[in-house]
Amino acid sequence: MDKRITVPCTKVRLKDGFLAEKARLIPEKVIPYQWSALNNEIKDAEPSNAIENFRIAAGESSGDFKGMVFQDSDLAKWLETVAFSLMTYPDEELEARADEMIALVAKAQQPNGYLNTFYTIVEPNKRWTNLRDNHELYCAGHFIEAAVAYYEATGKDELLQVICRFVDHIDDIFGPEDHKKKGYPGHQGIELALIKLYKVTNEKRHLDLAKFFVEERGQQPHYFTTEALERGDKPWDNYTYNQSHVPAREQAVAEGHSVRAAYFYSSLADLVLETDDQELLEVCEKLWDNTVNRQMYITGAIGSQEFGERFTIDYDLPNDVAYAETCASIALIFWAHRMLQIEAKGEYGDVLERALYNGVLSGMSQEGDRFFYVNPLEVYPDVANYRHDHRHVKTTRQEWFGCACCPPNISRLLASIHRYVYTQNEDNIYVHLFTDSELDTEIQQTRLKMRQETAYPRGEEIKFSLQTDSSLSFSLNIRIPQWCETPVIRINGKDVVAPEIIQGYVTLTRLWSDSDEVELILPMEVQRVWANPKVRENRGKVALQRGPIVYCLEEVDNGTNLASLYLPEETEFAIEYDEHIQMPVLVGSGYRVDGSDESLYRTSKFVTELVQIRAIPYFAWNNRGDGEMVVWINNG
């Protein structure tokens, strides 16, 4: 196994920092809210019916299946979120409720192991006949993930057993053997789930099944074409949508539905981790480079087009009609997290952090009770509410969605965010995220605790204190974000002079003793960011960033028509703390082009006036009422 590979540290407890505040919203607000949603108790929202579907499939209730063909996954995501939450916030009542749901799921399982309420209730004779569209394997993947998390959180294996029986059944249906189907999921997810399962069960056929699904994808004759013809359906001309246009090993450009893509690329990285497949690593690296250096918004959002919820072409990153699905940024984090485990390169951690603090957090309101599915970087409500090509853009966060993929995805990420902070191997500990937390691990068979104290990302100072029974020689590797040019590092109060930063990490190797302290200062200047000139939409514009936080202008602070504001290059920003948003905000001077003149076109410039410009974190927009918002500000 490659020496560079690390594994995530799971015994991590978030303390009082920023991410803990967000994570705490999950058990406090989101889990109960989702529970109501799953039980059709949200007024004015399309009823989810997810639990009722299971009751019907279990023979406990009668009636029709309702909801999307992948409605089961909502219960699975809820269970997975509960599992993660229980790791940090034990809650007997919640655990009992989850156990009850698990019993219901077990009851809905068919004698042969099959588990899917849509096909059980609606089309029992059509199982596995439309992998392209109907999400059976996708739902299975979410249940596998839930089962693994629940087992890890509680030690209870009822769901794990149910799911292993289901996976046995899937393994009977799909595989390289002649009598088995050569199919794979239309919506990926089961691949990475099977690898999680493999890590718990250590059953090689779980890994092999994941590998089969990955390698079979995009092979000729094309499975989805064959399957469509068998159904009497029309095959597609082009399979980029679900990344089955060519086999994985031939892919170099991020294509198609962005969530499917990033789940798929995550599973490729998983295979690299499990099998040390260097060819597949190159594929991952090419896809990564294309994604983050050609097709990613500054917020860590991906997938710029609503039609197909997909990637388009390099540098095509419209701000106003951006799709930028919350789930896609989450999937990008899943992928980045795996790339980091392959090799701790700063760019992976930087992207993970960018997506987390911007593109993902923007998906949830400050109170944890409203959600964005789509996260544009520019919203003019009059336009967004009128224009047909903006109809996917909501100008306010919503309570729930007919296709409720994003809120449960945010909650499972945030409830497990403690697992993204540190990774380790034999003689290295890596710090990827800065957040008030406590690590409890073993290194070289010795228990090591490490406390990380910080107000990050509000503040720039981070302190690590070690607690160990005996001195230990290992390397503490700390990510130095790319935005930080002048980090200060002190060990036990003494400056580390000219620390060497390799691939975005500073490596502190020494014989560490109990009570050793490392201080890190990541000076957070207000930075202007320019986009590559190939990004047409950002020409003549700059974005503001402080630390990992991308800022935006909101109408409530800056008046209407944000497009008429200009930010001169000489503007210096003062940093103020906003009590409502609970974040530092930026205040500086700019000017506004006066549009009170009635002419639509003039041969002389419009007059300007000096104004104050106030920028808030992008993720915090739309928490003080509706209005305009822009990330990219006219420069000049």
Add this chain to the structure above:
Amino acid sequence: MDKRITVPCTKVRLKDGFLAEKARLIPEKVIPYQWSALNNEIKDAEPSNAIENFRIAAGESSGDFKGMVFQDSDLAKWLETVAFSLMTYPDEELEARADEMIALVAKAQQPNGYLNTFYTIVEPNKRWTNLRDNHELYCAGHFIEAAVAYYEATGKDELLQVICRFVDHIDDIFGPEDHKKKGYPGHQGIELALIKLYKVTNEKRHLDLAKFFVEERGQQPHYFTTEALERGDKPWDNYTYNQSHVPAREQAVAEGHSVRAAYFYSSLADLVLETDDQELLEVCEKLWDNTVNRQMYITGAIGSQEFGERFTIDYDLPNDVAYAETCASIALIFWAHRMLQIEAKGEYGDVLERALYNGVLSGMSQEGDRFFYVNPLEVYPDVANYRHDHRHVKTTRQEWFGCACCPPNISRLLASIHRYVYTQNEDNIYVHLFTDSELDTEIQQTRLKMRQETAYPRGEEIKFSLQTDSSLSFSLNIRIPQWCETPVIRINGKDVVAPEIIQGYVTLTRLWSDSDEVELILPMEVQRVWANPKVRENRGKVALQRGPIVYCLEEVDNGTNLASLYLPEETEFAIEYDEHIQMPVLVGSGYRVDGSDESLYRTSKFVTELVQIRAIPYFAWNNRGDGEMVVWINNG
């Protein structure tokens, strides 16, 4: 009758100028091409079937109706274009062909006067049951226009008689009387056509029927709702699409399908001209102000959204996804032409000229053989050919369209453009357009000829020479375009000192004698144009204009990624004559932001390099191969 009102001079002959070159393409290229199209002789194009439909309806052929429900209008527009063309370019063969078509139309007319091949062939029992969608009255309108034009051109009245019988039939069906339907067209056009007919027939019921259609529109109970319920169809929630949301007299904002809107507003102006209705004039003025000062592109294009081919909201003028239909600019010219007759205000003439030289001419290739339906102000072929929300944007002019409204509309406008140059009343002659031409008219019962010599819009000098048998006292009113700040006017070689320009016209009143000459110089500086800051898409950008011509940058002259080019404020442009485009082009210096750097986002500016910038007339783009094009250029 209002003293200000003027009537168009019809005895005008274009000479060798720019508009004559365009107008001559119509008989040379477009009419024969359209004839082939109407006869299904264009390879690779959807067969029009328009003539075959008439043959079937006339009993001369058998088979199925093919094409759009409004396919008849294509033949009507062809006939109207032929009529206008014959006024300038007599052609016996073409006239004989038109006569043959008229005989066919007459044969397809039903005994009761009804004329529509779709309903005659396909649904004879459903006539007048779906005015909202099915264009019966719209097609009738185009035949009325064709009949009037053909009568004016040739003195032959066969088509006029056919059409008068049809109008009698329509008049039997629709009207204020209790037993008649209270309907009106879903797609307007018949209103202005009936007023044209009235001017030829002097039959008041033709005017009254037009008035009925105009005044009934948008009244409650809503006709389209009643009619839909009678058909068992679903009524619409909102009738802005076809301007029937409220009665005409309550409208103040341009709404809905832009071609329908401008045809409708044209008919309101016609009613003002015929009835001196001051309330309706105010409505026209409000709608005009909203259209041209809130919702018009700098090219004179209107209707910014593909969905509904419609107006959206004030200042919403996206350049890349613009719909900007050629027909809508043509309809705006129809409207402007009528407003000018109500009152010769410079803004009407300015808009007419802007739409003509930019938004309309861009619709046709230099050779007259390819057409744009959609006229965006910014095209990046990679994006336009990929993005779903750009799918209406074609990156190259097309031979023909399934819905072939635009090419015949361009041709009927250009073939009749001589009628837009001059208007007159008792003691005034107005010059609205500058183009090499000869006017032959009577004023105060005396024959007056006036020769206009000019290379406009290529050149800036215009000379008028009068020819009259006896001296005449009248006012010669010449539009001074708003873009011109320092016009020079000479009468018989002597400067008119400090000419007074009122509402955009200079009025030269004197006793005019034979051989009198007026020279006019409209200095054509290269002008930068700024858009109102409320137009988000144009912030930080300028457009270039010289005389009435809006310029653009094309990839063939300026390389790829036009979004990376900047035009400094101090750039002075040299004017060069381009032999291929046959127009003056602008050459100056600018700079390009270098995007060869691989980073997508940087905290330092990208480097720039000095480059030459070459701008060509917008209407002439895409005549030298495909590529990028922008009208609005980064300023700075």
